[in-house]
Amino acid sequence: MTEEAFPYTRRFLQGRSRDALSDREKGLLEGLVDKVERFTAPHTILNRGDVVDQSTILIEGTVARVIHEDGKRHIVALHVPGDFVDLHGFALKRLDHDVVSIGSVQIGFAPHDRIQKILETEPTLARMLWYSTLLDAAMHREWIMKLERLSADGRLAHLVAELWQRLDFVDLAGENGFSLPLTQQELADACGTTSIHMNRVVKKLRETGVVDISRGQVTVLDKTLLKELGAFDPAYLYGRGPLKLT
Amino acid sequence: MTEEAFPYTRRFLQGRSRDALSDREKGLLEGLVDKVERFTAPHTILNRGDVVDQSTILIEGTVARVIHEDGKRHIVALHVPGDFVDLHGFALKRLDHDVVSIGSVQIGFAPHDRIQKILETEPTLARMLWYSTLLDAAMHREWIMKLERLSADGRLAHLVAELWQRLDFVDLAGENGFSLPLTQQELADACGTTSIHMNRVVKKLRETGVVDISRGQVTVLDKTLLKELGAFDPAYLYGRGPLKLT
DNA sequence: CTCGGCCACTAACATAGGTTAACTTCCAAG
DNA sequence: CTTGGAAGTTAACCTATGTTAGTGGCCGAG
Numbered sequence: 001m002t003e004e005a006f007p008y009t010r011r012f013l014q015g016r017s018r019d020a021l022s023d024r025e026k027g028l029l030e031g032l033v034d035k036v037e038r039f040t041a042p043h044t045i046l047n048r049g050d051v052v053d054q055s056t057i058l059i060e061g062t063v064a065r066v067i068h069e070d071g072k073r074h075i076v077a078l079h080v081p082g083d084f085v086d087l088h089g090f091a092l093k094r095l096d097h098d099v100v101s102i103g104s105v106q107i108g109f110a111p112h113d114r115i116q117k118i119l120e121t122e123p124t125l126a127r128m129l130w131y132s133t134l135l136d137a138a139m140h141r142e143w144i145m146k147l148e149r150l151s152a153d154g155r156l157a158h159l160v161a162e163l164w165q166r167l168d169f170v171d172l173a174g175e176n177g178f179s180l181p182l183t184q185q186e187l188a189d190a191c192g193t194t195s196i197h198m199n200r201v202v203k204k205l206r207e208t209g210v211v212d213i214s215r216g217q218v219t220v221l222d223k224t225l226l227k228e229l230g231a232f233d234p235a236y237l238y239g240r241g242p243l244k245l246t
Numbered sequence: 247m248t249e250e251a252f253p254y255t256r257r258f259l260q261g262r263s264r265d266a267l268s269d270r271e272k273g274l275l276e277g278l279v280d281k282v283e284r285f286t287a288p289h290t291i292l293n294r295g296d297v298v299d300q301s302t303i304l305i306e307g308t309v310a311r312v313i314h315e316d317g318k319r320h321i322v323a324l325h326v327p328g329d330f331v332d333l334h335g336f337a338l339k340r341l342d343h344d345v346v347s348i349g350s351v352q353i354g355f356a357p358h359d360r361i362q363k364i365l366e367t368e369p370t371l372a373r374m375l376w377y378s379t380l381l382d383a384a385m386h387r388e389w390i391m392k393l394e395r396l397s398a399d400g401r402l403a404h405l406v407a408e409l410w411q412r413l414d415f416v417d418l419a420g421e422n423g424f425s426l427p428l429t430q431q432e433l434a435d436a437c438g439t440t441s442i443h444m445n446r447v448v449k450k451l452r453e454t455g456v457v458d459i460s461r462g463q464v465t466v467l468d469k470t471l472l473k474e475l476g477a478f479d480p481a482y483l484y485g486r487g488p489l490k491l492t
Numbered sequence: 493c494t495c496g497g498c499c500a501c502t503a504a505c506a507t508a509g510g511t512t513a514a515c516t517t518c519c520a521a522g
Numbered sequence: 523c524t525t526g527g528a529a530g531t532t533a534a535c536c537t538a539t540g541t542t543a544g545t546g547g548c549c550g551a552g
Contacts, residue, residue, distance in 0.1 A: 069395060096482045
């Protein structure tokens with residue numbers, strides 16, 4: 001059975017294949033997905049405060065977790081294909097943030113009662129699902145560190161480095177870049193700065209030969225500079241060793 | 247059987263008693279703790295990169311999760327009694343941050359093999375443990391929001407409000423304040439600023455009648471101002487309604 | 493085609509916060 | 523009591539970043 005047999009969860013498995021799963025287990029995981037939807041325009045998929053009875057897995061595209069506060073958008077996490085976006089909703093029930101699509105996305109929905117069943121009968125899968133939410137928390141911690149420590153240039157560099165690495169884990173990173181449908185405003189929302197200042201920073205990184213971000217495409221010009229500027233050490237992603245960012 | 251019968255996990259249960267547990271389950275949880283240690287001086291209990299085979303629960307005092315990066319300390323989380331500090335170590339195995347004691351602390355250790363056994367046989371407890379790590383992640387997200395959005399005054403106000411609320415959940419908050427053994431340098435490390443600037447901020451909040459932080463004691467002078475300045479909405483703590491901060 | 497709106501981009505100015513360098517207060521060790 | 527170090531405090535100066543106000547380009551709707 002090839003991996004293509006699991007269209008919804010293939011990248012999830014790629015991204016965190018710490019324990020090898022049997023085909024039976026892979027099938028159970030795939031079976032969590034109940035229905036699939038596509039959103040082509042920016043769309044708020046879930047709202048803060050929503051009581052949820054299903055969780056969402058990102059199959060294709062980009063989604064952000066957003067906290068709105070007096071008119072401002074704050075991106076607290078970004079997701080790449082294969083990520084379980086709100087698995088935490090299973091246990092917390094009520095969401096503490098919005099989930100919004102960026103660009104065109106495809107999303108799978110996993111009803112909580114199916115997840116419940118797996119938790120009760122499949123310890124390996126249960127552990128993998130838990131593990132997945134813990135990875136999220138580890139990324140949150142790194143973002144906290146990055147926000148506490150780095151200035152705007154460093155934050156952007158860190159964000160780019162992290163996304164490149166995470167996309168590489170799921171075979172979606174190019175040799176020297178990746179496509180990223182975020183506007184400068186959204187980059188600013190993720191780095192805790194303003195779009196005006198983000199524009200200055202994007203320009204600076206382009207001119208200093210670190211990275212070029214334009215027309216939805218990220219082109220890494222100098223890996224070493226990027227890593228240094230972003231103080232990026234991929235250990236927190238718990239992956240199988242960095243690939244693109246040697 | 248009174249709650250005092252569970253000296254190690256009593257506050258853990260207070261803090262997140264979402265599902266009522268039977269005394270049998272409470273006993274199993276209490277039985278996770280293998281040995282207890284006290285540290286009176288500041289002490290690094292666990293180091294980043296450590297491979298762990300036990301997790302730690304905070305029984306008394308304060309501990310911080312810290313990421314050191316070129317000489318600087320970054321506090322990414324603070325813990326109050328009852329918190330499972332590194333439950334995530336159970337699944338991740340390798341720590342992505344240090345765990346350090348602040349002031350005098352008492353800590354319990356729970357070997358991973360005991361946790362493993364509970365996960366396999368006790369779905370309610372398993373879910374509660376998972377829930378506990380998800381709460382951590384929700385707090386991380388709020389910190390990210392706070393760092394992205396608020397200036398130093400607001401960050402400090404938010405930190406104070408959060409800690410007051412969390413201490414209140416475990417009956418350790420006073421009527422108009424709480425004791426907090428953090429130095430201004432450590433407050434700065436948690437708010438992503440410098441100790442010099444933190445000093446300015448502490449002074450300002452004292453003079454504007456918001457909160458007085460001195461000699462290890464926090465005295466809230468005006469709840470409403472504190473909440474506003476820190477943009478604090480306790481929903482993300484998933485508690486049973488705010489008490490001190492109406 | 494052309495209009496309206498979003499996005500990228502720029503300039504001029506204001507301010508929060510970083511840096512360096514002091515001095516003071518407190519307290520514990522001797 | 524004396525000493526030394528850590529914590530708190532302040533001042534002067536400088537830079538990163540926020541704010542306000544605008545420009546021009548692109549693109550989809552009509």
